[in-house]
Amino acid sequence: MSQEEKPFKHPSFYPGDAPETEHPFSLYISVWILLFVLSGFSYGVDYAEVEGYLRWFLVTIFAFLKAGLVVGVFMHMAWERMAFLYAICLPPLFLLALVGILSVEGAWVYYVRSLFMTLTG
Amino acid sequence: MSNNHVSHADLVPDNLKGLVADWSSDVQAFKVRWSKAMMWIFLVSDTFIFGSFLSAYMAVRLTTIEPWPNTSEVFALHVGGSDIPLLLIAIMTFILISSSGTMAMAVTSGYKKQRVKTGVLILLTALGGVGFVGMQMFEWSKLIFEEGIRPWGNEFGADQFGGFFFMITGFHGLHVSIGVVYLTTIAVRVLQGRYDRLDDYQIVEVAGLYWHFVDLVWIFIFAFFYLW
Numbered sequence: 001m002s003q004e005e006k007p008f009k010h011p012s013f014y015p016g017d018a019p020e021t022e023h024p025f026s027l028y029i030s031v032w033i034l035l036f037v038l039s040g041f042s043y044g045v046d047y048a049e050v051e052g053y054l055r056w057f058l059v060t061i062f063a064f065l066k067a068g069l070v071v072g073v074f075m076h077m078a079w080e081r082m083a084f085l086y087a088i089c090l091p092p093l094f095l096l097a098l099v100g101i102l103s104v105e106g107a108w109v110y111y112v113r114s115l116f117m118t119l120t121g
Numbered sequence: 122m123s124n125n126h127v128s129h130a131d132l133v134p135d136n137l138k139g140l141v142a143d144w145s146s147d148v149q150a151f152k153v154r155w156s157k158a159m160m161w162i163f164l165v166s167d168t169f170i171f172g173s174f175l176s177a178y179m180a181v182r183l184t185t186i187e188p189w190p191n192t193s194e195v196f197a198l199h200v201g202g203s204d205i206p207l208l209l210i211a212i213m214t215f216i217l218i219s220s221s222g223t224m225a226m227a228v229t230s231g232y233k234k235q236r237v238k239t240g241v242l243i244l245l246t247a248l249g250g251v252g253f254v255g256m257q258m259f260e261w262s263k264l265i266f267e268e269g270i271r272p273w274g275n276e277f278g279a280d281q282f283g284g285f286f287f288m289i290t291g292f293h294g295l296h297v298s299i300g301v302v303y304l305t306t307i308a309v310r311v312l313q314g315r316y317d318r319l320d321d322y323q324i325v326e327v328a329g330l331y332w333h334f335v336d337l338v339w340i341f342i343f344a345f346f347y348l349w
Binding site: 022023024025028029031032035036039042043045046047055056059060062063066067070071073074075076080081083084087088091092095098099102103105106107109110113114117 | 150151152153158161162164165168169172173176177179180181182183184185186193206207211214215218219221222224225226228229232233326329330333334336337340341343344345348349
């Protein structure tokens with residue numbers, strides 16, 4: 001942006017003037033490959049018919065690793081300032097509270113339904 | 122006050138432009154452009170929508186007495202005389218991750234203001250999105266017409282399966298479809314040279330954020346709906 005086009009003098013109005021973080025294509029291609037490998041691992045868990053807690057644990061770990069790569073590198077969050085990173089990435093953690101409450105609720109409904117089925121045959 | 126102090130009124134005019142400036146950025150917490158901050162805030166709200174869908178799915182799946190349908194059986198694809206579990210889903214994942222990769226490259230090309238390269242990479246990304254939605258249509262029609270899965274019931278197990286499947290993948294598919302329209306619009310504008318005239322390719326990065334988010338949501342749908 002040239003100086004004439006700027007209606008305000010204060011530099012904080014134009015944070016975009018700071019040079020953007022540029023990265024070589026090779027970085028994105030490495031992450032791309034890594035995402036394929038991790039997806040392959042998730043798929044492998046299903047293919048090898050791993051069951052129970054180990055299955056849930058592995059699938060969840062691979063999903064969060066992939067999510068970290070997408071948000072961190074593809075979406076450039078790794079290079080944002082901490083104020084912005086926290087403002088965006090902390091609020092979704094409240095979903096954990098929802099998951100916690102709903103898992104208690106779900107287990108209770110299952111218990112009541114099982115009881116009903118047992119009593120009514 | 123010292124003589125060289127510059128007051129706010131000196132920097133920002135007291136007119137309509139100044140009003141907008143005062144309300145929007147007189148105290149700036151985030152050192153990013155507003156278009157980028159607003160896209161991120163929209164994506165946080167979208168995270169809560171998909172988070173609520175997936176949490177509801179978890180809660181309902183916990184309550185069913187009837188076993189939940191075996192997804193590797195439901196989503197198996199019959200190829201060359203044998204059922205390959207989740208084959209179509211694997212291809213869809215491959216396509217969506219690849220389109221995220223081309224989008225990341227488009228953003229980098231945008232920083233460098235390479236008009237044609239940026240435009241073509243965004244078009245490639247949109248093409249990946251079209252492929253993804255096409256395969257999703259194939260998947261849905263197979264499930265509806267051949268497997269007889271309905272939002273209120275199916276032959277594989279718990280009745281609630283269909284409702285959650287169509288709601289969650291449908292809402293994600295809608296995001297992909299909107300993304301295809303959005304990216305195509307941006308690509309055309311890039312190729313027309315609009316952002317060269319503005320000397321500003323920021324919009325490419327903002328569109329990229331949206332597209333990567335669509336990929337991000339798919340990662341969790343793939344993990345929690347298809348694999349759990």
